[in-house]
Amino acid sequence: EPEVTQTPSHQVTQMGQEVILRCVPISNHLYFYWYRQILGQKVEFLVSFYNNEISEKSEIFDDQFSVERPDGSNFTLKIRSTKLEDSAMYFCASSGRETQYFGPGTRLLVL
């Protein structure tokens, strides 16, 4: 059964450093998403991406964040200058229509 994959599973970085989180969505899906979940809190929407552009983004998704689909398979989330409060689990998801399938997440720790 096809699934969404994410790399790395864990990432530790210093405050102020740039990180790139990678996702490979399910191959025939057209919509892609990033969510984050701070420990003990609910899952929060960051951004949705369709047809090679951002279709919707939340207030969390400020200028420090960017997304890209650099080739036909990868979907990346870049955080330019990480802050302590960016420490969270980041989930990628993809959908063909309405049901979103989530990857296993990347646990990001900013020190």
Add this chain to the structure above:
Amino acid sequence: AQTVTQSQPEMSVQEAETVTLSCTYDTSENNYYLFWYKQPPSRQMILVIRQEAYKQQNATENRFSVNFQKAAKSFSLKISDSQLGDTAMYFCAFMKLVGNQFYFGTGTSLTVIP
């Protein structure tokens, strides 16, 4: 704005018993989707069940079923014959048709007791 409320932070159930997790939501949309996702300790988000708002019939998936009350904006999840593997955090989610953005509740931590 859409909001999703899960009023039970924690619940427990005896193995083989039935448990119901509650979820309410607020929206001005008429057509939308509702979901329940399960998040075990591994923290992966796993789809449990989905309901289309335009369908009156409640969705069922094996031991999982929902009670969808559109007028009351209520979407509860019933787990029958609870199993130890059902122990997880359960999130209710709302999705409007435009934008496909998910709005999640704060979750209910369910523990199945042997």
